[in-house]
Amino acid sequence: MNMMSWQPIGRLEDIPVRGSRRIVFDNRRIAIFRTAVDTVFAIDDACPHKAGPLSEGIVHDNCVTCPLHNWVINLETGEAQGADEGSTSTYPILNEDGELSIGFTGS
Numbered sequence: 001m002n003m004m005s006w007q008p009i010g011r012l013e014d015i016p017v018r019g020s021r022r023i024v025f026d027n028r029r030i031a032i033f034r035t036a037v038d039t040v041f042a043i044d045d046a047c048p049h050k051a052g053p054l055s056e057g058i059v060h061d062n063c064v065t066c067p068l069h070n071w072v073i074n075l076e077t078g079e080a081q082g083a084d085e086g087s088t089s090t091y092p093i094l095n096e097d098g099e100l101s102i103g104f105t106g107s
């Protein structure tokens with residue numbers, strides 16, 4: 001069975017509302033997003049279209065619009081919305097009184 005390992009990634013306040021912070025973990029570039037209602041999501045910082053930097057996109061509801069060609073990516077599922085097809089990896093986030101951790105599945 002795979003174990004989840006949790007890595008601390010700072011506080012909710014470190015992330016701008018409707019914006020993101022980038023972290024690098026194990027050579028993975030990951031974008032941590034904070035929505036207008038303070039939900040936090042973590043997904044790979046690479047659009048499923050042509051690897052655009054999703055961390056520079058605009059957050060609306062639980063989605064981000066890629067800054068390159070405006071694909072809309074669902075932050076919960078990592079899936080492209082509408083007619084576009086593709087998905088990027090998502091990671092679970094633990095929010096304990098504003099202290100955030102990201103979960104990785106070990107092997």
Ligand code: FES
Pocket residue numbers: 047048049050051052066067068069070071
């Ligand atoms: S790279 Fe994101 S929409 Fe093209």
